[in-house]
Amino acid sequence: MSQHRPARAAVFSAGSWGTAAAKILADAGTTVIVHARRSEIADAINHHHRNPSYFPDVDLPTSLTATTDPAAALKDADYLVLSIPAQSLRASLATWSPHIGPDTVIVSLMKGIEQGTGKRASEVIAEVTGVNANRIAVLSGPNLAREIMDGQPAAATVACPDEAAARRFQAACHTSYFRPYTSTDVIGCEMGGAVKNVIALATGIAHGMNLGHNAAAMLITRGLAEAIRLATAMGADPATLAGLSGIGDLVATCTSPLSRNRTFGSHLGQGMTVEETTAVTRQTTEGVKSAEAILNLARAHDVEMPITQIISALLHEKISLDEAAAALMQRPPKPER
Structure with a gap:
């Protein structure tokens, strides 16, 4: 990541927790692009700064943009933040994987175990993308999306085998209302x-x-x-x-x-x-x-x-x-x- 520009995060996708995470990152000064599956959601975020499907009453930061193009979302991204159903992770990631940069850190927000394999999200990410474990992090904590969208206080743990990577993402999502701690225990x-x-x-x-x-x-x-x-x-x-x-x-x-x-x-x-x-x-x-x-x-x-x-x-x-x-x-x- 260049010392002369803010961190860049691509948030996949525009669901409840993905939208909240994108707001946190944008409020922390990170440049955020949300990948939305539906063009009407991307258009609403870009033109009206709202997500009508989940939080139609909450204004999103004007710096937060959206696209339906995964390649555009991932261009020059320091972080790929994944907030999709655990059972669709493998298939979705296989589609997006070619667009992930060689230095991009992948951050999982998912809280499920893959059916059939019993694998955790970080294991599926490593398997599908071939990315080293030091570039795979997890964000987890008591984070009810509605409260975060309302700016109510919350905290979470950023876990990554690479402590330095955990600290960088900690800085990228630290706001007045959201306090991240670090760990190596993925x-x-x-x-x-x-x-x-x-x-x-x-x-x-x-x-x-x-x-x-x-x-x-x-x-x-x-x-x-x-x-x-x-x-x-x-x-x-x-x-x-x-x-x-x-x-x-x-x-x-x-x-x-x-x-x-x-x-x-x-x-x-x-x-x-x-x-x-x-x-x-x-x-x-x-x-x-x-x-x-x-x-x-x-x-x-x-x-x-x-x-x-x-x-x-x-x-x-x-x-x-x-x-x-x-x-x-x-x-x-x-x-x-």
Whole structure:
């Protein structure tokens, strides 16, 4: 990156979190181009400085532009910031990969595990692009997009094996309302972000069934234990799960009505089927897509994840809602640690 120009970031794509991330970067002084799939979204961002599909009421920085051309978005980009559904990452990245520059750092905002392979987003990125791990970073934390768009305070962890690269991206997205911290524990950040979505489905179900705050606190706490067990078995530092990308993200996603996964779970808890809930849920709910992949990872690493197991069974209609609630309480008692 030249010392004589601001950092340049290409944000793919113009969804809820992608738009929020683009706003953060632009507010931090980074030059931002958003890649939108639909020309009407790109035109609205360029001419009206708004994203009508997600935040029609929020003005975007005038320095933020958009395009439907991936090559144009990636031209001279210091950062490729990826905010797309985890299950479409591989195919999309294969299309975009030829346009990625030799020094571009790829930053994943994704919080899902690929079905079939059990790979984390950073692993898929490395596999598809051939980019060295030192050029692949992860941004993860308690980051509800609506609150960020409103300028409410938030923080996150930027994880990259190359500390210097993490610090550069930290500077590129540090604003008065958004505080990024750095880490080298990519596995811990990604697994915290993925597992919390499944636990949020469980707390949403408890909310929908009116099971109370004690039940929610129990699920959050025992869900954190599941995330720590799996992440550390995969090589993460357990301390990462006590940070922003672990318990921080878990609490926000499990307790906020703005959370997609909690909302999806709440619909299930009120008696809607998975199909009915999917039909009324406009945005990607990563926990639904990733639950079985996470459970398969747990089995491969010989890790017990009872909440994840129950949620996966419920999503695949192997057990009923009442059976799921009963199963969560009928676990054999044992020492907490």
